[in-house]
Amino acid sequence: MYALAARLTPDSYLALARATFAEMALAGVTAVGEFHYLHHDEGGRWYADPNAMGAALLAAADEAGVRITLLDTCYLHGGIDRPAAGVQRRFSDGSAARWVERVSGLTGGPRARIGAAVHSVRAVDPVAIGTVAAHAAERGMPLHAHLSELPAENADCVARYGMTPTALLASAGALTASTTAVHATHLSVEDRAALAGHGGGVCLCPTTERDLADGIGPAAVLRDAGVPLSLGSDSHAVVDLLEEARALELDERLATGARGHFTAAELLRAGTEAGMRALGWDAGRIAPGRLADLVAVGLDGVRLAGWRPEHGLDSVVFAATAADVTHTVVGGRLVVADGRHLAVGDVAAALRAAIAAAVPRAT
Numbered sequence: 001m002y003a004l005a006a007r008l009t010p011d012s013y014l015a016l017a018r019a020t021f022a023e024m025a026l027a028g029v030t031a032v033g034e035f036h037y038l039h040h041d042e043g044g045r046w047y048a049d050p051n052a053m054g055a056a057l058l059a060a061a062d063e064a065g066v067r068i069t070l071l072d073t074c075y076l077h078g079g080i081d082r083p084a085a086g087v088q089r090r091f092s093d094g095s096a097a098r099w100v101e102r103v104s105g106l107t108g109g110p111r112a113r114i115g116a117a118v119h120s121v122r123a124v125d126p127v128a129i130g131t132v133a134a135h136a137a138e139r140g141m142p143l144h145a146h147l148s149e150l151p152a153e154n155a156d157c158v159a160r161y162g163m164t165p166t167a168l169l170a171s172a173g174a175l176t177a178s179t180t181a182v183h184a185t186h187l188s189v190e191d192r193a194a195l196a197g198h199g200g201g202v203c204l205c206p207t208t209e210r211d212l213a214d215g216i217g218p219a220a221v222l223r224d225a226g227v228p229l230s231l232g233s234d235s236h237a238v239v240d241l242l243e244e245a246r247a248l249e250l251d252e253r254l255a256t257g258a259r260g261h262f263t264a265a266e267l268l269r270a271g272t273e274a275g276m277r278a279l280g281w282d283a284g285r286i287a288p289g290r291l292a293d294l295v296a297v298g299l300d301g302v303r304l305a306g307w308r309p310e311h312g313l314d315s316v317v318f319a320a321t322a323a324d325v326t327h328t329v330v331g332g333r334l335v336v337a338d339g340r341h342l343a344v345g346d347v348a349a350a351l352r353a354a355i356a357a358a359v360p361r362a363t
Contacts, residue, residue, distance in 0.1 A: 004358060005038055006087045010047070010056045012358045013038070017060035019350040020236060022341045025066050027239050027322035028295035030330045032066055033203075033232070033279045035117055035144065035182075037073035037091045039102070044089025050102045058112050065335035065343055067293070069279040071144050072106060073117040074099045074124050074132045080160050091119075096128035100135050111331065113280050118145040118174060121157050121165040126172050133174035140178075142280045144203070145169060147181040149214055154186055166191035176200060180278040182232065185209060185217040192218065196225035201278050204270075205234035206247030216251045220261045230275040240322040245271040249318075264317040296327035 008016070017034075024032060038053050040046055049055065054070055061068035075091040076099075078084045084092040093099040106114045116136040118124045124132065136143040148154055148165050157165045166187065169175050177199035184195065184202045195202060204217055212235075223229055231244040238244075245267040252261040273284030276293075283291035299307045303319045316324075328336035341347050 002087045005090060006042060008038060008053075008358060010052045012354070013053055014056035014060050015350075016354040016358050017057050018063050018344065019347060019354045020239075021061050021064035021066050021068075022344040022347045022350060023239050024233075025064055025328050025330075025335050026325065026339070026341055026347055027241065028297070028325040028328055029233075029239070029241060030066055030293040030295070030328060030335075031069065031276060031279055031281055031283065032061065033069045033071050033115065033142075033144065033275075034061075035071050035073055035119075035146075037075040037117075037119055039093065040090045042090065044084075044092065046102075051106050054106055058109070061112060062109070063343065064341075065330055065333065067111045067113075067279075067281060067283075067330060069113045069115045069142060069281070070106065070108075071115040071117040071142070072099075072103045073119050074128060075119040076128055077123050077125065079122050080125075080156050091123075096124075096131035099128075100131065103135070113142075114139075115142040115144065115280065117143065118169075120146040120149075120153065121161075121168050122153060126161065126168055129169065129172040129174050133172060133176070136178065137173075137176065142178050142180065142278065143174065143176070144180045144182055144278075145174065147184050148186045148191065149183040149209075151186050151215075164188060164191055166194050170194050170198070180230065182234075183209065183214070183217065184222070185215045187218060192221060192225060192227075195222065196227050201228035201230055201274060203230045203232045203275075203278060204244075204248065205232040206244050206251055207238040207240075208232075208234035210247070210251070211235065211237055216255045219248050220252050220256075223262070223266070228274045228277065229270045230278045231271045232275075241271040242317060242320050242322065242324075246318050264314045267317050268313065292329060292332040294327075294329040295325060297324050298326045 034057055078088050108114050118129050118132050161168055175198035179200035180203050182203045202222055233239050249262045253259050276284035283293045297316055297320055301324050307315050326339055344350050
């Protein structure tokens with residue numbers, strides 16, 4: 001990841017993001033919350049346009065036809081009490097005040113919104129977290145934060161600050177109804193109660209948490225406590241929200257040895273309405289006044305052979321994949337039709353070209 005981050009420029013970033021966002025549109029994703037912390041040039045210096053990299057992401061989403069909430073991320077340290085070093089200098093604004101200065105120059109649009117993020121308690125100290133949270137609250141921005149992804153993060157936080165990452169966010173004023181905690185895998189009983197009490201939500205990224213051996217989060221416990229659950233693809237190694245959705249249930253089965261924790265309707269809601277809420281969009285449900293973001297899933301593929309109306313939702317959630325998405329509509333505008341992206345065209349070719357330009361092959 002660091003090797004790639006060291007090479008990206010605004011132009012190559014735009015090409016890679018446009019192709020990735022187009023892949024997401026093919027998978028039925030109509031809105032992406034982009035955790036954006038690659039801000040500066042290869043030496044960690046500000047571009048002439050301090051938001052050149054963020055502008056590239058906004059343009060990429062526009063060209064791919066999807067909504068974006070650009071979660072501009074504060075990332076100041078290479079670990080608790082460690083300065084940003086090497087490629088991490090591209091992430092750091094130097095201080096939370098400088099982060100506020102830069103982010104204040106970003107503007108959204110009809111399909112773009114600006115949000116805020118704290119990378120983690122490892123990369124942002126408590127005072128800076130408070131600054132980011134205050135700015136987000138003042139501007140009405142959604143606020144996201146990676147939280148308790150690894151046991152080591154919890155141990156380091158307790159050793160340095162005498163409290164868990166969840167308690168630290170709460171003490172800094174960063175747990176509000178507009179906050180989404182990402183991962184939230186390793187939580188104490190008190191952490192779960194705090195997340196339930198703050199009115200925000202938790203975004204789980206099951207395929208990434210599985211891929212990185214991070215663990216299985218307490219999804220059912222959080223749901224039972226009233227915490228809204230949404231879904232993310234995080235590393236984008238898998239771009240399939242149906243796979244992320246059923247993973248909530250299937251991972252819970254592995255963790256508990258029992259079945260039947262989530263209904264198909266609950267899983268679908270996590271991948272639609274709850275995700276839109278976390279990103280600040282009034283979408284994800286077909287109802288008067290809601291944004292017309294719609295996805296069609298074909299029922300004639302091999303994975304849904306034998307589909308019957310009385311089992312329709314269960315069949316789609318537990319058997320269909322991104323490959324079964326046929327049409328994607330964003331704001332009433334057709335973006336994908338019959339499995340083809342109308343603006344980008346051959347998305348696989350676009351991805352190959354963008355990856356080849358960003359990751360040169362050794363010869």
